[in-house]
Structure formats: C-alpha cells, structure tokens
C-alpha cells in the first residue's frame with residue numbers, strides 16, 4: 001500500500017529545488033569515498049610491494065639440516081637409569097653434516113609431488129671476498145639458476161647482467177650490489193674469494209644482484225651450484241638447502257611438517273618466517289581505515305546538518321502531507337530516499353574520483369635504489385575496495401539521515417498548522 | 421438519516437502541570453449531506469475540536485465515530501489512511517506545497533491513495549480545477565498564485581479523493597467578501613450536487629445563517 005512513486009516524486013522535487021544543499025552533501029560523500037579508495041589502493045599497493053619484496057625472496061618451505069643437540073641423549077638408552085632424573089652439563093650439538101642426506105632423491109621425489117610447484121637446490125657457504133689485504137665475510141650461494149629463476153623472481157633483482165650470463169659462465173658470480181660498491185667492482189671484472197679453509201678462487205663478475213635490503217646486498221652473492229661445490233671441494237650431491245614453492249601457499253605449514261618427518265630434515269614454512277610482516281600490514285590497514293572513516297564521518301555530519309535544515313524548512317510541507325493522508329513512515333521515507341540519492345550519487349562520483357586519483361598516483365614516478373624493479377608508486381586496483389567503499393557511503397548517509405528523518409516522522413502536524 | 425460523523429463526550433485538556441480544560445463533553449453528529457457551521461469566540465476551542473474531528477489530534481478522551489465506525493484508538497497508519505480517503509481538510513491559511521505546481525498539489529492525495537492511474541488522476545484534478553474556475557493555473561507554481569486562488573486549489577485538493585466529509589477551519593477567513601462568497605457558493609454546490617457533508621468554522625454570522633445548522637461553542641462547551 002506504500003505509494004513509492006509519489007514518495008520518490010516528492011523527494012525528487014525537494015532535492016532539485018534545494019540543488020545547492022544536495023550538491024554540497026553529495027560532494028562531502030564524494031570526497032570521503034574518493035579519499036578512501038585512493039588511500040586503500042595506495043596502501044594495499046604498498047603492502048603488496050613490501051610483501052613481494054620480502055616474500056618473493058622467501059620460499060614457501062625451506063628444507064635444511066639444523067644444528068642442534070640430539071633430543072634423546074645417550075643416557076636415555078640405559079635401562080638402569082630409567083627411573084632416575086639425569087643431569088647433563090654442557091650438552092654439545094650433535095655431530096652432523098650441514099648437507100642434506102640424499103638430497104638428489106629428495107629433489108626428484110619433490111618434483112613428483114603434485115602440491116609442489118618446484119624445488120630448487122642450494123648450497124650455502126660462508127666465504128670471504130678478498131680485495132688486497134681486506135677480507136669481507138659473506139655468503140656465496142650455489143644455485144641451479146634456471147630452476148631458481150622459475151621459482152623466485154631472482155631475475156628482477158639482477159640490475160646488471162642476466163641469469164643466462166651466469167648459466168653460461170662456469171666461474172661466474174652474481175655479486176651483491178653492496179659488495180660491488182665497496183670493492184668498486186663492475187661486470188666483467190674478477191673477484192677473489194676464499195673459503196673458510198683458506199682455499200682461494202677467482203670468479204668472474206657476470207652480474208650485480210640487488211635485493212633492496214642493504215643487509216643482504218652487503219654479503220650475498222650467487223654462483224652456479226657446481227662452482228660452489230668445486231670451491232668447497234665437495235661432491236655433486238652436496239646440497240645444504242632445498243627451497244620449495246607450492247601451488248597453494250596455505251598448505252605450507254601442513255606440508256612442512258609432513259616433509260620434515262618424511263625426509264628427516266628441518267623445515268620452515270613461510271608463515272613462520274612472515275608472521276612479523278603481518279604486523280606492518282595491519283598497522284598500515286589501520287591507518288587507512290582510520291583516515292577514511294574520519295572523512296566519512298565528517299561527510300556524515302554534513303549530511304546530518306543539511307537534512308536537519310531541510311526538515312526544518314519543510315516543516316509546513318510535512319504537516320500538510322500528514323494532514324492529507326501521508327503517514328509518518330511515508331514522510332520518513334521521503335527524507336531517507338533523498339539521502340539514499342545523495343549517498344548513491346556521491347558514492348559513485350567518489351569511486352570515479354578515487355579511481356582517477358589512484359591512477360594518477362600509479363603514474364607518478366618513484367625511483368629508489370632500494371627497489372630496483374619499481375619505477376612508479378605502487379597502486380592496487382582491488383574491486384573489493386570499491387564495493388566496500390560504496391556500501392560504506394550508503395551506510396554513512398543512512399545513519400546520518402536516519403535521525404533527522406525520524407524527527408520528521410514524529411512531527412505533530414497540529415502543532416505546525418496551529419503555529420501559523 | 422445516517423450519521424457521517426459522531427462524537428460522544430469528547431474532552432480535551434492542554435498542559436500537564438496545570439491542565440487547561442479546552443473541550444468539555446462535546447457530543448455532536450453530522451448527518452449525510454448536512455452543511456453545519458461552528459461559531460464561537462476566539463479561544464473557545466473551535467480549531468481544537470476540528471483537529472480532533474479530522475483525526476490529526478488523538479490526545480483526547482471520549483469517542484469519535486466516522487460512518488458509525490469507532491475511530492478513536494486506531495493506529496496512526498490507519499488514521500492516515502482515513503484522512504487520505506474519507507476526509508477533506510481546508511485550512512484558514514492555504515497550506516499548499518509551494519514547490520509543486522497547482523495540478524501536482526491537487527493530485528498528491530490521489531497518488532497517495534493509489535486507486536487510480538496517474539492519467540485518470542490528472543484528468544479528474546483538471547476537471548476539479550476547471551469547475552473552480554482555475555483550470556488555467558494548472559502548471560503554475562503553487563507559491564505564485566493569489567490567496568483566493570490558493571484557497572480554491574486547497575478545495576480541489578480536499579475533494580480529489582471524493583471524501584465523505586469536508587472540514588474547513590475558517591476557509592473564508594482570509595478572503596475578501598467577493599472571494600469569500602465565491603468559495604461559499606462552491607461549498608454549497610458540493611453539498612447540493614454531491615450530497616457531501618460539510619463542517620465549517622466561521623466568524624461570519626451571515627455565512628453561518630445560510631448553512632443547515634450552526635453549532636455554538638462557548639468556553640469549550642456546546643450551547644444551544
């Protein structure tokens with residue numbers, strides 16, 4: 001029995017005769033939503049850039065041999081001391097090799113596992129970079145560069161040279177950018193490295209590696225797996241680490257535990273490694289939402305004021321409408337549909353403006369040495385943020401309009417008509 | 421003849437702390453096709469009574485019947501519907517919606533009732549305006565016509581849903597004698613032609629004498 005058509009007609013007439021207030025109220029919503037969209041796009045873009053920066057360099061599961069004491073100390077094997085409480089001083093780590101036992105069969109087995117996207121072997125070694133009498137400690141990681149480039153985006157961090165250069169040069173090295181700077185080395189030059197045992201080797205710089213994280217770039221270099229095995233004087237099955245990428249990252253924790261037992265190695269999954277990054281992401285999200293909500297609340301107060309004013313001005317109209325048979329609910333609907341219109345039009349404009357602004361930011365150049373692959377500010381276009389923003393605009397205008405509209409609903413027509 | 425409107429012992433007070441007894445034991449009846457007028461001194465409670473009879477004011481004791489159906493105690497929603505469908509109200513000041521055209525003002529109650537198509541409503545509204553000699557004003561903004569014209573638009577609006585009862589609170593009070601006589605004639609014709617029941621507050625003794633019956637109010641009480 002509600003006569004929607006006539007209610008909307010009245011709402012429309014009010015909106016258009018008070019065009020200035022309507023536009024003011026809509027603009028408030030527009031700015032609130034535009035700011036929200038821009039902030040969210042920029043902040044989530046920043047988040048995913050930072051996540052990429054760290055996460056892409058971290059495997060989903062990392063297999064290695066941990067140096068640790070035996071969980072079962074020898075004394076536990078003696079039946080005689082079964083009921084006693086053993087006290088052992090100065091427990092030493094168990095004598096163990098750093099190499100993963102049976103690494104090559106494990107790699108084969110992993111490649112067959114359908115949950116695994118790929119597995120790449122690594123040989124991590126501590127070496128010294130030599131320059132005259134200066135010795136700089138560092139890491140030289142032996143990798144199967146073709147496999148590695150498929151599983152991580154290592155090529156994004158090679159600022160000079162390429163992975164092919166490394167593959168084709170037997171004694172090539174991808175030198176960390178920090179070391180290259182310290183030693184004034186560039187592509188094509190040679191560098192002397194020394195193992196912990198003192199054996200020295202010449203390697204040819206075929207590329208520069210720059211992760212963007214100074215601590216890493218100051219020590220980390222890459223060479224072919226075979227080269228590092230040769231430097232260390234180890235056999236071809238000497239592999240200290242296996243990095244695994246999964247098809248589904250969420251399965252990492254569960255699969256890590258399975259692999260740990262199956263291959264009798266230690267396994268760290270990405271969630272353990274990255275718990276700390278969540279904190280940063282959360283704080284940035286918090287800022288985004290706090291700022292946007294503040295803006296929308298300000299817009300909401302604008303709507304609240306304008307609606308209150310409108311209802312005050314339309315007191316006579318409300319009394320007449322009630323006298324000629326419109327119910328309080330009808331009158332309330334008139335004012336609510338007005339703010340719905342303000343919310344929808346302001347919201348849509350806000351989305352468009354927000355898209356424009358984030359697009360603008362997306363094209364602003366942003367170059368920093370720490371992030372070699374980034375040339376413009378990162379922006380994330382997530383449809384979900386647009387949907388959330390729009391519903392948020394509607395919610396805000398509804399709440400802002402609800403109380404004034406309720407006042408209109410309860411206006412006593414007799415009082416108004418008598419008042420004249 | 422059946423009663424269109426009937427009240428039984430209506431009492432009304434204003435104020436809580438020191439209640440002021442405005443209406444005292446009002447019992448009256450308006451018959452089908454009757455044109456009744458209410459007279460009384462300023463402050464005697466005429467408007468107050470009309471607001472109660474029009475169902476807009478529900479804060480009273482006693483009983484109000486419309487077509488022998490008890491109206492007292494119905495919900496606001498139901499009362500709105502009754503006002504929309506059965507009662508036409510003409511105020512002393514010509515309460516129109518200023519931003520709407522004359523025609524739209526007249527059409528509003530019918531659109532709210534929603535029994536007819538917009539085209540039918542438009543046609544009937546036009547007919548009413550023509551009968552009241554203001555057909556040419558249909559597309560004017562309601563705020564841009566004269567007082568006498570506004571009052572006739574208000575009459576047209578009150579009649580659009582073919583109510584059973586037309587209530588007027590000094591409808592001629594703000595009009596010159598010419599316009600006043602004109603409006604009175606219109607109301608009289610409605611009674612004669614359509615059998616409409618009318619109840620009108622007036623300060624004009626001559627007009628009151630020409631109605632079927634005059635009810636005198638004094639200090640909130642009906643006197644004979």
Ligand SMILES: Nc1ncnc2c1ncn2[C@@H]1O[C@H](COP(=O)(O)OP(=O)(O)OP(=O)(O)O)[C@@H](O)[C@H]1O
Pocket residue numbers: 418434435440442460461462463464465466467468469
């Ligand atoms: N809201 C109110 N609160 C208190 N008293 C009121 C209120 N409205 C009206 N009154 C009083 O009720 C009495 C009746 O008022 P009412 O408007 O019905 O008089 P009236 O007969 O219509 O007068 P008039 O001929 O001047 O229009 C008056 O004394 C008035 O002061």
Ligand SMILES: [Mg+2]
Pocket residue numbers: 466467468589
């Ligand atoms: Mg009065």
